[in-house]
Amino acid sequence: MKLAPELHSLLLELATAERAVNQPDRVSPEQQELDKLIADRARMADAASSAQLALGDMELEILRIQEDERKLKKRELDDKRQLSAETDPERRKDLEHDRYAAKSRIADLLSELKEAHNEISALRNNVDVHGARLDELDRKIELAKRAAESAPTPEAPKDPAELRVQLPADVLSLFDDVSAATYNGRMCGGCFLQLPPSERAEVEAVPADELATCPNCGTILIR
Structure with a gap:
């Protein structure tokens, strides 16, 4: 032709x-980069929020374990004091059984507490990593905003x-x-x-x- x-x-x-x-809806490459960074930051903020919630939950779990341990130690001590004054064989048997159960549970709680402290260390590190990434994205967004503001307006088609x-x-x-x-x-x-x-x-x-x-x-x- x-x-x-x-x-x-x-x-x-x-x-x-x-x-x-x-x-x-034509936008400059600079604005496209800014929009991408803003979307990335929103996703990172969600991840950071989830990490912070997980850390908060673990902190509460540690407090619960510590409170349970405190109560059990008091119970075990009370049993010990009562045993020193108790003469009835059946009553002594019940106190010894209760004291043994308390000590056994305390040992379990100490194991749980150790695991929780290990986990909370990793969770705190995760929160720090997300925070650092958010700071870096904020820096990039600020630079991208300046670039988008100074970029020439795309010519009308x-x-x-x-x-x-x-x-x-x-x-x-x-x-x-x-x-x-x-x-x-x-x-x-x-x-x-x-x-x-x-x-x-x-x-x-x-x-x-x-x-x-x-x-x-x-x-x-x-x-």
Whole structure:
């Protein structure tokens, strides 16, 4: 299909303009990076909050264990005092049994307490790590904000209708079917495939006043 060489680039402009119309919320790369960092920080803040809650729960668990241990030690001491004055065999038997149960439970609690202290150390480290990551993200966000504020405003896209009136109807019909993309002498900008030598020769053999298309995807290639 013939088209004056000076109008070939117009097809590429039209493809770019129509993509922009279909994606109206254009933002600069700097703003995209800022948005990504803000989303990352929100996820990190959630993780940090969960880590802090886990630490708080473990601190409460340690307090519970310590309080249970204190009560049991008092019970064991009370049993010991009563045994020193008790003469009734049955009563002494009950006191000895209770004292043994208290001492056994105290041993279990000490084991639980040791495990809890080991775990709380890891939890505190986890909280510190999340805090450091939040600080680092805050630093990056501040830098990204400055970059986004100083970035140039993206140019408004051209009106596709203004471009379309400059092109013949038969060319527009083909364009509407396959669109247009750049060709750098090796790769199609539509399907992003590198053409083999035989297909490159086929494309390059098309006269300058005719439209070449990609042998793979059919996209109009702007040479």
